[in-house]
Amino acid sequence: xxxxxxxxxxxxxxxKLARLRLELERRLRAAVADARKxxxxxxxxxxxxxxxxxxxxxxxxxxxxxxxxxxxxxSAGDLSDPADVAVQLMADGEAADAEVSSGEVDGxxxxxxxxxxxxxxxxxxxxxxxxxxxxxxxxxxxxRWFVAAFSTIGxxxxxxxxxxxxxEWFDALMxxxxxxxx
Numbered sequence: 001x002x003x004x005x006x007x008x009x010x011x012x013x014x015x016k017l018a019r020l021r022l023e024l025e026r027r028l029r030a031a032v033a034d035a036r037k038x039x040x041x042x043x044x045x046x047x048x049x050x051x052x053x054x055x056x057x058x059x060x061x062x063x064x065x066x067x068x069x070x071x072x073x074x075s076a077g078d079l080s081d082p083a084d085v086a087v088q089l090m091a092d093g094e095a096a097d098a099e100v101s102s103g104e105v106d107g108x109x110x111x112x113x114x115x116x117x118x119x120x121x122x123x124x125x126x127x128x129x130x131x132x133x134x135x136x137x138x139x140x141x142x143x144r145w146f147v148a149a150f151s152t153i154g155x156x157x158x159x160x161x162x163x164x165x166x167x168e169w170f171d172a173l174m175x176x177x178x179x180x181x182x
Contacts, residue, residue, distance in 0.1 A: 098113045
């Protein structure tokens, strides 16, 4: 976190810098707490400037299980078929205001959903953000899905050039994702 303040001008008063550090620490702790509540497996937050640009972005990696209901005469595998789950993800109410597509990631069925989330100051969300979610079926486990959720504020506008570039980077990252079994 110290490196996040490496470029602060020398004329910034120490008391203001201390408040900024405390606020950054509070926000980081809140992000980690939110990720824990969501049972995230990984949380990625860029903390360094890229040149003169602060990369306001995050990636949360988690997994989702699709419970297979018990229905007589139907096998559990038939009820959690990845194609059926993908159709449900694409028809989900959250997909109404989103761009949704399906395809494959390393041979596994995947659904990509992109949308702009409005600011919600009452919830501590001061800026609108652009969110891209990838839901990828786990090979050999039809009820299990890998989820990678990317979010960015761009340079303050979720549809600006920086946001476009970061979304393009995340898409490139996901297209190079490979399963590895140990």
